Amino acid sequence: MSEAVSGTTSVSSEVVEKIAVAAARAVPGVADLGGDTARFVNTMLDKVGLTEVGDASRGVSAKIADGNVTVSVVLVLEAGRVVAEVTSEVQRKVTEALTGYGLKVLAVNVNVDDIAGV
Numbered sequence: 001m002s003e004a005v006s007g008t009t010s011v012s013s014e015v016v017e018k019i020a021v022a023a024a025r026a027v028p029g030v031a032d033l034g035g036d037t038a039r040f041v042n043t044m045l046d047k048v049g050l051t052e053v054g055d056a057s058r059g060v061s062a063k064i065a066d067g068n069v070t071v072s073v074v075l076v077l078e079a080g081r082v083v084a085e086v087t088s089e090v091q092r093k094v095t096e097a098l099t100g101y102g103l104k105v106l107a108v109n110v111n112v113d114d115i116a117g118v
Helices: 013-025 036-047 083-100
Strands: 030-033 060-065 068-078 104-116
Touching: 013 030, 013 060, 013 068, 013 083, 030 104, 068 083, 083 104
Parallel strands: 068 104
Antiparallel strands: 030 068, 060 068
16 A cells, blocks of 8 residues: 655646647637737747747736636637637637646636737
């Protein structure tokens, strides 16, 4: 019989953000993540060959308090999509992804910053 090991486990906000980014990007109707400034900076980084810098958590921020997660997602919507449908699906997918890692999600706040191609 093995003895129980004690200790703590913590998950960084960067890990939560990476999980949320992957989930949000997978939602149909999401053209991009991040506000105007974040997208501009990433375009400049891409042009100088630093395509991976800044992409991991672009457009997503997470706060963790007492094991509870609150996520904010800033996205660019594809033209012609219904805002409420896309944002509720982003909330659902991000929550599902994070709870799949055993995290307790209090809220997923979504801000539509732009519409692609308009």
